[in-house]
Amino acid sequence: MDAFPPADEPVDPVIGGILVQLTDDPAERTEAEATLRAHPALTVGTRSGPWLTLAAEAVNAAAARDLHSWIATVRGVRWLEVSAVFFEGLDPHTAPTFPTSQVQSV
Amino acid sequence: MPSMNSTPRPCSSALHPDRRQFFRQAALASAAALAATRSGISLPAQAAPEADIRWDKAPCRFCGTGCHVEVGVREGRIVGIRGDAKAEVNKGLLCVKGYHVGMILYGKDRLTRPLLKRNGRQEEISWDEALEVVAKRIMENPASFAIYGSGQWTVPEGYAAQKLMKGGLGNNHLEPNARLCMASAVTGYLSVYGVDEPAGCYDDLDACDVLLLWGNNMAEMHPVLFSRVLERRNRGAKITIIDMATRRTRTTEHADEYLEFRPHSDLAIANGIAHLLLKDKTYAREFVEKHCAFKTDTSEHTLDGKPMTFEDYAKELAAYTPEKVEEISGVPAAKIRLLGELFGRKDVRITSVWCMGMNQHARGTNINRMVHGIHLLSGHWGRPGDAPTSLTGQPSACGTAREVGTLCHMLPGGRLVANPEHRKQAEAIWNLPEGRVNPKPGYHTVQLFEKFCTPTAKGGDIRTLLTQVTNPGQSLPNLHKLFEAKKDLEDKFLIVCDVYPTATTALADLVLPAAMWVEKNGIYGNSERRTQQWFRMVRPPGEARDDCWMTIAIARKLFELGHPGMKDKDGKFLFTFRNEKGEEVPVWQWERYYELNVDRALFEEYRQFTRMKHKDLAPYDEYVKARGLRWPVVQQADGSWRETKFRFMEFDDPYVKKGAGIQFYHSVTKDDRAQIWYAPYEVPPEMPDVEFPFWLGTGRVLEHWHTGSMTMRVPQLRNAVPQSYVEMHPADAAERGLKNGETVKLKTRRGELELPLWISGRGHPPRGQVFVPFFDERLMINQLTLDAVCPVSKEPDYKKCAVDVQRGSRAQAAPERPSL
Structure with missing residues (x-):
């Protein structure tokens, strides 16, 4: 049986589009935008009212989850939704296989 | 809490910096598009630099929800997935699987060549050799051949398999894996309404006040639909979610009430609710008198059961007091009363949903019948938001398995092989000589695998089995008996069409590499009667080919070998297709398969069946334009095609007589009535004991x-x-x-x-x-x-x-x- 792959096993890069809904407080909105803008893995797009667009980059699944969770905790962020996932870097020669030879028969 | 210190590094060098920038911009554009959907605002300066990405629509490859995705393709590869904001089902939202659906094509161990087992090893062979092997195995004994497909078959794939087996070979040993997941929902609908599939649709989720989950972990299994309900809540709507289940799940975290019941005891709970409706006289008397009749299950457990009177129904339910139900189910009597009172209220709308919890059940048909019965008895039926609705787990369990009818007793369009009139109808559409379709139902899935795993000399009369788009080596129950026993049987031959090595290909004598999802044209039908079409967007790897092509190519080999069933009554090949000039196109030659749209041709032929049970489908080209349409889709006076959201209800269903209000026009009692069923609580076939506690x-x-x-x-x-x-x-x-x-x-x-x-x-x-x-x-x-x-x-x-x-x-x- 396979051991569990580590959570930070490198995978090919994924870039996600994220739509953030900010709170109603103008000061919180500004603060949230500044906080998100300072993050090295985020590209901040346009803001209109409570809506703010982001591009998020992640090199592994755990990092993507952490980033998603972190955005949700930023003061001034009310809600976020993933809009798209891009993954051109996924290389079939490094993509995972699945060990069918290890099918168990007790 | 994760901090910025633990956040990700920039992307690896696998993505060129220019491409990375390009994808960042595309990601921002997708978020802007979503904002437009959510708020109606248009975010400026977000024009997508997408000149070299071609986006096209497709339903998601996974569950039966039927979310639409947009698939971004660049230089022949999928590079992006986004939720389709134009799709009514998901309105731009996807679940975590949906956002990653494009990656399923690119596992490095895709099957790319036919493999034949020789001397215990699977060796590469040509397609021509492979087709020859298959055809010769069938010719040896056509009656001992079976096909096992799935609810992931596209509509044309399932239809082609139907026509090959039932129209060509006169063999009804055709089953889908959907037998393992939704057959009880089918028998539930058939025995209550006389016709399969839900009367309502997902719009019920937008209108209900109470969402009652019957053993259904909707938050994980149908997350986009569950989000639809939670989003209403977030906007301030009061929706009560009641989670009735045998274990706490992520769904429970969002529930107002959690009712934990002992496995199998949902039968008693349903009876307990009906008992209270009668005892408290809160049942919908007028609705019941006008629209319902009563039936009971019998010791023979047939689809038809036995009629019973209202008085007898009430007598049977008398024993199911809240206290008795508590004793059986473990759910406190007070909570049973809560359910009874809820169904007795006329000021709320209740939607019940279920999936495998009720279907994969040794009394699956009965619990399906009884949940419909509670809705009918209480009158929580016939208005948006008042609905009993089953959900499906595969993308075309409804569209292909149920509607095309790839089950051992069915023909397309709700026709039955045992019915002489129905056989005649199929033979007419397929232009077959009378008597070609075999009247005897084939083996259902469990029987079929029992027969395949039993030595021929001991009655195992299925000798050659072809599987497509499914993995029975892992999904069948009791695998040692129903699948792995094949290993030692020399005279059995397993042909597996699949995209990756699986537990099923591991035992295969012949493996045929298949194209998947947007590597081929396709049509699916989701849980809410919505038929969805897509076009091929990328090429399959190596020599992988469409399942539908495989079926047609096998049929052609049989034709060449002289099997008489491969000809229609005019002597023409069963799968004859002509281009716009009227010239025959030999689509069984792979290089010519896409010279015309085979999906379109098969679909147009199949459409003729759909009108026979008021499941009318529109022409293929209407689905090209739409993000799916819910049947019956009926042409209007102006030539347009109109879908139906709510069946049997006059305000929406064009087949209901004017003035009828509600009309169950496929009533099994031929009087426009639905059946309210009684069935007792029965103990399950296996229960914990001292040895297995x-x-x-x-x-x-x-x-x-x-x-x-x-x-x-x-x-x-x-x-x-x-x-x-x-x-x-x-x-x-x-x-x-x-x-x-x-x-x-x-x-x-x-x-x-x-x-x-x-x-x-x-x-x-x-x-x-x-x-x-x-x-x-x-x-x-x-x-x-x-x-x-x-x-x-x-x-x-x-x-x-x-x-x-x-x-x-x-x-x-x-x-x-x-x-x-």
């Missing part, structure tokens, strides 16, 4: 779909839940001295399996129960499950059997906690 339940997790053959090859999904595990109550573990992460041995009467223990994991079984997901082919829990079936639907009960849990013999790393 726990209940074992099986199911799925959010990140993996079915047997994991696709999702386990997506790094993000595999890393999220890398391995199967067993969930157990902490007190049960402590009592046995078992610790989180250690290996435990599960043992049933059918087998043993060692896997890691996860205490207080994602799901929380009560004391005396364990739960194992079935996605991991290295830890196949179906080696242990029970193959007892519902006597009416023939669907197995995967949700309960008796199991023993002991410390395992091997060291095991602690399972990583899935956390997406």
Whole structure:
């Protein structure tokens, strides 16, 4: 049986589009935008009212989850939704296989 | 809380900086597009630099929800997936599987060449050799050939298999894996309304005040639909969610009420609700008198049952007092009263939903019937938001398995092989000589695999089995008996058409590499009667080819070998297609398969069947324009095509007589009435005892779909839940001295399996129960499950059997906690 792959096993890069809904407080909105803008893995797009667009980059699944969770905790962020996932870097020669030879028969 | 210090590094060098910038811009554009959907505002300066990405629509490849995705293709490869904001089903939203669906094509072990087993090894052969092998096996004994497909077959794929088997070979041994997941819903609908599939649709989720989940972990299994309800809540709507289940799940976290019942006792709960409606006189008397009749199950457990009077119905229910139901189910009597009172109220709208919890049930048909019955009895039926609605687990379980009718007793369009008139109709559409279609139903799935795994000399009269788009080597119950026993049978021949190596290909004598999803044209039908079309967007790898082509090519080989069934009554090949100039195109030659749209041609032929049971489909080209249409789709006076959201209801269904209000026009009693069924609570076929003291339940997790053959090859999904595990109550573990992460041995009467223990994991079984997901082919829990079936639907009960849990013999790393 396979051991569990580590959570930070490198995978090919994924870039996600994220739509953030900010709170109603103008000061919180500004603060949230500044906080998100300072993050090295985020590209901040346009803001209109409570809506703010982001591009998020992640090199592994755990990092993507952490980033998603972190955005949700930023003061001034009310809600976020993933809009798209891009993954051109996924290389079939490094993509995972699945060990069918290890099918168990007790 | 994760901080910025723990956040990701920039992307690896696998993506060129220019491409990275390009994708950032495309990601921002997609978010802007979503903002426009959510708020109506248009965010400026977000024009997507997408000149070299071509986007096209497709339904998601996974569950039966039928979300639409937009697939971004660049230079022949999928590079992006976004939710389709134009799709009514998901309105731009996708679940974690949906966002990663494009990656399922790119596992490095795609099957790319036909493989024939010789001397114990699978060796590459040509397609021509492979087709020759298949055709000769069939010619040896056509009656002992069977095809096992799935609810992942596209409509044309299933239709082609139907025509080959029932129209060509006169052989009804054709089944879909949907027998294992929704057959009880079908028999439920048929015995209540006389016609399959829900009357309502997802719009009910937008209108209900109460969402009642019958053993349905909707938050993980149909997350986009569940989000639709939660979003209403977030906007301030008051929606009461009641989770009736045998273990706590992520769905429970959002529920106002959690009613935990003992496995199988939902039968008693349903009777308890009906009992209270009668006792309190809160049932919808006028509705019942006008629109309903009563039936009871019998000891023979037939689809038709036996008529009963209202008085007899009331007498049978008298015993199901809240206290009695509590005794059977473990649900407090007060909560049973709560349900009874709720259904007795006229000021709320109640939608019940269910999926495998009710269907994979040794009395699956009865519990389906009874949930419909509660809605009919209480009058919570016939208005948007008042609906009993089954959900499906596969993308075309409805469209292909149920509507095309790829079951051993059916023909397309709700026709039955046993009905002479229906056979004539099929023979007329297929231009076959009279008598070609065999009147005797074939073997249902469990029987079919029993016959395949039994030596021919001992009555195992299925000798050659071809599977398409499914993985029975992992998904059948009691695998040692129903699949692995084939291993030692020299005279049995297994042909597997698939995209990746699986537990099924491991035992195959011949493997045929298949194209998948947007590598081919396709049509699916989702849970709400919505038919959805897409076009091929990328080429399959190597020599992988369309399943539909395989079926036609096999038929052509049989034609060339002289099988008389491959000709229609004019002597023409069954699958004859002509281009716009009227010239015949030999589509059985792969290089010419896409010279015309075979899907379109097959669909137009199939459409003729759909009007026979008011499941009318529109012309193919209407689906090209739409994000799916819900049948019946009926042409209007102005030539346009109108879908139907709510069947049997005059305000929306064009087939209801004017003035009728509600008309069950396929009533089994021919009087426009639906049937309210009574069935007793019965004990399940296997229960915990001294030797096997726990209940074992099986199911799925959010990140993996079915047997994991696709999702386990997506790094993000595999890393999220890398391995199967067993969930157990902490007190049960402590009592046995078992610790989180250690290996435990599960043992049933059918087998043993060692896997890691996860205490207080994602799901929380009560004391005396364990739960194992079935996605991991290295830890196949179906080696242990029970193959007892519902006597009416023939669907197995995967949700309960008796199991023993002991410390395992091997060291095991602690399972990583899935956390997406």
